[in-house]
Amino acid sequence: MTELKERTFLAVKPDGVQRGIIGEIIKRFEVKGFKLVGLKMLHASNELLNEHYIDLKDRPFFPTLIEYMSSGPVVAMVWEGKGVVKTGRVMLGETNPADSKPGTIRGDFCIDVSKNIIHGSDSVESANKEIGLWFKQEELVSYTSCAFSWLY
DSSP, X not given: OGGGGOEEEEEEOHHHHHTTOHHHHHHHHHHHTOEEEEEEEEOOOHHHHHHHTGGGTTSTTHHHHHHHHTSXXXXXXXXXXXXXXXXXXXXXXXXXXXXXXXXBHHHHHOOOGGGOOEEEOSSHHHHHHHHHHHOOGGGSOOOOOXXXXXXX
């Protein structure tokens, strides 16, 4: 049962919010069968972004990344389901949209790596860390979806 409760963190970046594709992203994860357990829109602080992207702090593009991520609102989400981290990454496509296949979010909606519209956790460990950074425990909702028995 634990694997069915796996969670991942997704963030629709400012360009995805501005382009109005939040609903399309949510739809794809819902149709796949994953359960939305946390959702909020916010202007991410530099402090939050610096902590979120701490592993990239020494990369030359880091200042530009922080500027981009703080340029507008972000939609932060937590999704739950069996294999949601790995499957979610496949659904997003490659970090560089030019390498993403049609049918993936980045393959369908992005052109340039600097505007790749969405972030997704790359492991269960990073998902747990990112969820803890972006959400308080009381902001996450536990419930049983009526579709559960049709999915598992």
